[in-house]
Amino acid sequence: MERREAAHQNGGMTASALPLIAIDGPSGVGKSTTARRVASRLGWQYLDTGAMYRAAALAVHRAGLSLEDRPALERLLAGLDLAQNQGRTFLAGEDVSEAIRSQEVTRRVTPVSADARVREVLVEQQRRIGASGRWVVDGRDIGTVVFTSACCKVFLTASPEARARRRFLELQAKGQSPDFEEVLEDQRRRDLADSSRAVAPLRKAEDAVELDSSGLSLDQVVDWIVARHQAHP
Ligand code: DC
DSSP, rough: OOOOOOOEETTEEEEEEEEEEEOOOTTTTOEEEEEEHHHHHEEEEEEEHHHHHHHHHHHHHHTTOOOOOHHHHHHHHHHHOOETTTTEEEEEEOOTTTTTSSSSHHHHHHHHHHHHHHHHHHHHHHHHHHTTEEEEESSSIIIIITOOOOOOOOEEEHHHHHHHHHHHHHHHHTTTOOHHHHHHHHHHHHHHHHHHHHHOOOOOOTTOEEOTTTTOHHHHHHHHHHHHHHHHO
């Protein structure tokens, strides 16, 4: 794997670390908004790996493909053309930024993102992207699997209620009439699936710092991560 390594003087010892901030955590914790804001404050680029899994799930769905049909899945993965630009996600050149946020894709992405072969292909693409330049990357396995030598690893958490409340308000703002208990239950199912899957389950990297954002504003979370990065560049 190609990587641009930056050497840092660290307490008299030389450690090698990628100029990359990894932000992992469960769904609904505000990782994407936080990561985008941190990237903009630092003048770094932002990679949304969740959007990559969502776009892959959309491609699988559009192809009418079953994950059990391994030869067809291999063909789809070989031609999977994903890109991100200015916060938008493209599948074979088509802007799918809205389509990947649909309930349908949200439901279908869990099994797709648990597939070892899908992960292998997407992780390879993520590493290729992150090898050049300075990146803020958010996901579930960025600090534990994808970029284990990221210079800064943050594990962002919030109480299930705080996360569900956020999602509930987001759906209301979209004109929907969500049921809070249903939102909470759906989130509990996704938390369980993300943290109990066999491949790259959601967990905090040993060298990640954990931040509970339950009682914090977005600005406070962004300030905290930027300050943390500047103190440990
Ligand atoms: O963060 P999100 O809700 O957009 O992520 C969509 C799905 O992809 C979710 O089921 C978790 C999964 N995911 C993953 O398995 N690994 C990542 N690095 C990012 C997301």
